[in-house]
Amino acid sequence: xxxxxxxxxxxxxxxxxxxxxxxxxxxxxxxxxxxxxxxxxxxxxxxxxxxxxxxxxxxxxxxxxxxxxxxxxxxxxxxxxxxxxxxxxxxxxxxxxxxxxxxxxxxxxxxxxxxxxxxxxxxxxxxxxxxxxxxxxxxxxxxxxxxxxxxxxxxxxxxxxxxxxxxxxxxxxxxxxxxxxxxxxxxxxxxxxxxxxxxxxxxxxxxxxxxx
Numbered sequence: 001x002x003x004x005x006x007x008x009x010x011x012x013x014x015x016x017x018x019x020x021x022x023x024x025x026x027x028x029x030x031x032x033x034x035x036x037x038x039x040x041x042x043x044x045x046x047x048x049x050x051x052x053x054x055x056x057x058x059x060x061x062x063x064x065x066x067x068x069x070x071x072x073x074x075x076x077x078x079x080x081x082x083x084x085x086x087x088x089x090x091x092x093x094x095x096x097x098x099x100x101x102x103x104x105x106x107x108x109x110x111x112x113x114x115x116x117x118x119x120x121x122x123x124x125x126x127x128x129x130x131x132x133x134x135x136x137x138x139x140x141x142x143x144x145x146x147x148x149x150x151x152x153x154x155x156x157x158x159x160x161x162x163x164x165x166x167x168x169x170x171x172x173x174x175x176x177x178x179x180x181x182x183x184x185x186x187x188x189x190x191x192x193x194x195x196x197x198x199x200x201x202x203x204x205x206x207x208x209x210x211x212x
Contacts, residue, residue, distance in 0.1 A: 052071065053071065053072070054069045054070065054071060055069070055070060055071075055072055055118065056068070056069055056070075057070055057117065057118055057121045058121060059079075059117070059120055059121060059125060060122075060123065060124050060125060061080075061084070061086070061125045061126075061127065061130070062086075062125070062126060062127060062129060062130030063130065066084065068083065068117075070083075070117050070118065072116065072118055073116070074116065074117045074118075075112065075113055075114070075115065075116060075117065076103070076112040076113075076115040076116065076117045076119070076120050076125070077089060077091065077094070077101045077112035077113045077115075078117070079117040080103070080112060080127060086127050086129055088127055088128035088129045088157045089101050089102075089103055089112055089127050089128065089157060089158075090154055090155070090157055090158065091113070092113075092154075092155070092158075093113075094113045095113070095114075096111045096113060096114045097186070098155065098158070098185070098186045099111065099155065099158040099159070099162065099184045099185030099186060100154060100155050100157070100158040100185075101113045101158060102157075102158035102159075102161040102162050102184075102185065103125060103126060103127050103128075103161055104124075104125070104126040104161055104164065104165050104168075105120055105123045105124070105125055106123050106124050107124070107126075107165060107168045107169070108165060109161055109162045109164075109165035109166075109181075109184075111184075126161070126164075127157075127161070128141075128157040128160055128161055131160070131164060138164070139202050139205035139206045139209060140160045140163050140164045140167070140198070140199075140202040140206075141160055142202075142205060143198040143199070143201035143202035143205055144156060144159075144160060144195075144198045144202075146198075146201060147194050147195075147197045147198040147201050148191075148194055149191055149194040149195045149197065149198035150189070150191060150194075151189035151191055152188070152189055154188075155185060155186065155187050155188065155189075158185050159182070159185050159187065159195055162181060162182055162184070162185050163178075163181070163182070163195075163198070163199045163202055164202075165181075166178065166181040166199070167199075167202060167203055167206055171203060171206060171207060171210075172203055172207065173199070173203065175196065175200075178196055178199045178200070179196070182195065182196075182199070
């Protein structure tokens with residue numbers, strides 16, 4: 001039976017030492033990395049939207065219409081904070097893990113960091129500022145205050161918006177439903193028991209207000 005050449009033997013037969021082969025491969029890889037050349041690369045470049053290219057959109061935020069010029073790559077989080085000054089929506093992980101940037105889009109909790117501003121056109125957007133009536137706190141905000149449901153407070157706006165979204169679909173949720181709904185919001189301070197109590201208190205305040 002013919003003996004199969006090992007990789008080292010095959011390289012040697014072609015007139016290259018192992019060191020020369022590795023050096024050649026390294027130079028070739030570096031050349032590709034520097035040039036950026038690869039099949040289809042030119043076509044990909046043509047499809048990329050240039051930074052700074054603007055498009056006009058209209059957003060409904062907290063009951064007000066905003067006509068804006070935006071870059072298609074802007075997140076809703078960036079637009080709310082940096083262009084409209086609605087800083088109640090917090091910047092956390094910016095990759096959809098912590099929930100600090102949660103807002104309501106058509107009454108459904110969504111991560112603003114993972115939502116493009118252009119995606120939200122035509123929808124109803126509600127931020128934590130939109131829950132207030134003048135200087136009066138909304139029921140969920142009031143419940144957080146009464147139940148001492150925060151410490152540092154950084155995650156609080158996102159927690160409030162998630163509970164608000166839950167209560168808009170389930171006015172009297174069970175404890176397990178609250179826990180499930182809050183699964184996408186992290187609290188580094190660990191005030192989960194107080195947050196759960198605040199959710200139940202908020203449900204009671206909303207029912208009372210609705211029956212008044």
